[in-house]
């Protein structure tokens with residue numbers, strides 16, 4: 291194909307491609323109460339919360355990075371679940387009286403043990419946020435709402451070269467993805483940007499994981515540099531989750547500079563510096 295025609299086709303392909311790789315969508319909405327049964331400090335800034343509910347025995351995650359909304363009742367109040375039929379959980383919450391309205395925060399299911407009807411959720415303890423404060427002080431026996439979500443990791447069915455990028459909030463998700471990944475010969479390269487070395491965890495995976503430390507830098511700055519020098523080229527799939535700047539910046543770089551098809555990149559802003567979730 292002549293070069294000018296190839297470039298035109300390429301421009302058209304990029305302009306018409308979906309903006310993001312498809313997710314694994316949940317077929318029907320699910321919501322139920324779960325009860326905190328254990329708290330484990332993985333390290334001083336990461337708290338593992340174990341919850342139980344009979345409904346967790348039959349719960350089926352849509353993928354390894356299963357997203358869930360935790361509905362945290364106001365202090366001293368019993369849990370009131372929002373209407374399940376309202377498609378937007380935020381709209382459903384807005385219909386509840388303010389003093390009974392749970393706080394909604396998104397997390398990922400770090401582990402699911404259907405035989406014990408349990409899940410673990412790993413929460414980053416940071417300086418300033420009601421979700422983080424709640425996880426720091428929550429007591430065993432507390433009931434919260436669990437609203438099942440979807441999952442993002444959905445590479446092509448045939449083995450392909452992959453780049454996975456996470457920060458500390460997306461590290462629970464990345465850990466499950468890597469732990470559940472079948473062995474393949476195509477390279478899988480992961481980059482994890484965390485605030486400092488104390489956030490580093492062991493992930494049970496044969497694939498290389500490159501750790502970079504943000505120190506006082508902007509979220510995403512170290513990961514962006516690591517992506518530019520990453521050994522894996524000709525990517526068939528990328529999964530990029532973490533602070534908004536990390537997710538959007540790396541996605542833009544991969545599309546513009548590494549010619550990755552936008553429809554082969556799943557990216558998601560898990561938090562935004564300076565802005566509460568809401």
Ligand SMILES: Cc1cc2nc3c(=O)[nH]c(=O)nc-3n(C[C@H](O)[C@H](O)[C@H](O)COP(=O)(O)OP(=O)(O)OC[C@H]3O[C@@H](n4cnc5c(N)ncnc54)[C@H](O)[C@@H]3O)c2cc1C
Pocket residue numbers: 357358395396397398399412413414415416417418419420421422423458459460462463558559560561562563564565566567568
């Ligand atoms: C799909 C999805 C999955 C997620 N999975 C996880 C998970 O498994 N584990 C997890 O810990 N988080 C996860 N997050 C991120 C988490 O929802 C956000 O960090 C959320 O903002 C925390 O709520 P908060 O009430 O503590 O702080 P907010 O009230 O939302 O924010 C208050 C302030 O704290 C800042 N802030 C928020 N998070 C952080 C942080 N981690 N470090 C430093 N500053 C922060 C905000 O910029 C804001 O200035 C996920 C988010 C999404 C969308």
